[in-house]
Amino acid sequence: MYKVLLIEDDNMVGDMSTMYLSEEGYAVKRAANGKEGMLQLEQFQPDLIILDIVLPDVNGIDLCMELRKVSPVPILAVSMRTDVLDRVDALVAGADDYLCKPFSMRELTARVAALLRRTHMNPQDYAYQSMPLLKLMEDGDPVTLDYERRAIFVNQQFVETTYSEFEIMKLFVVNKEKVFSRDELINALRGIDSFVNDRSIDVHIANLRKKIEHDPKEPKLIKTVWGIGYKYMGGSS
Known part of the structure; x- marks a missing residue:
């Protein structure tokens, strides 16, 4: 079973994403802010990270860079920001994919599956x-x-x-x-x-x-x- 770390402060998005990913067979751990996300990275050892770029305690782009320094796991960045520059900044910071809010749960699970499929090829x-x-x-x-x-x-x-x-x-x-x-x-x-x-x-x-x-x-x-x-x-x- 693949493990997904969801770093998301929005309760509605977090609960919905957790429910759908769990129904798809993933083990999901949610962190409500960046500090908790870094802690869960070490404790939970996820196979993939879903990272909200807008968080209450840290800049999501900076957090993405910090995550990439310590972990090679794929990062799916999500954000309400639809500006191309925000998306490019996330990719440059180390994100593997970017999904704009609002998104369908079907697209989220498809993106997660695609990232994991590529990453875990032996x-x-x-x-x-x-x-x-x-x-x-x-x-x-x-x-x-x-x-x-x-x-x-x-x-x-x-x-x-x-x-x-x-x-x-x-x-x-x-x-x-x-x-x-x-x-x-x-x-x-x-x-x-x-x-x-x-x-x-x-x-x-x-x-x-x-x-x-x-x-x-x-x-x-x-x-x-x-x-x-x-x-x-x-x-x-």
């Missing part, structure tokens, strides 16, 4: 035995995608990615050396990432470079095409 058991089944790129390309399991391998090593990062990478590898404008990447994520914009695309690209590039500051795989957007070079660079 790379050691699965990386090498699955390789022959993958759609391999041409020789010399260090990046391989498993479309069925939505997994990315770099030099045959599994790397964790968010849903949006995988979609961008899939677009890149099947259209090698094609230049994608930011608008094209935004359109590709419509319906997956409701609040995507130019800045969040840049955040996704920066995160992908950290995960697949040997030196993210001098990228060889995902190139910036100044004034236009990005292109994927694969093993040709």
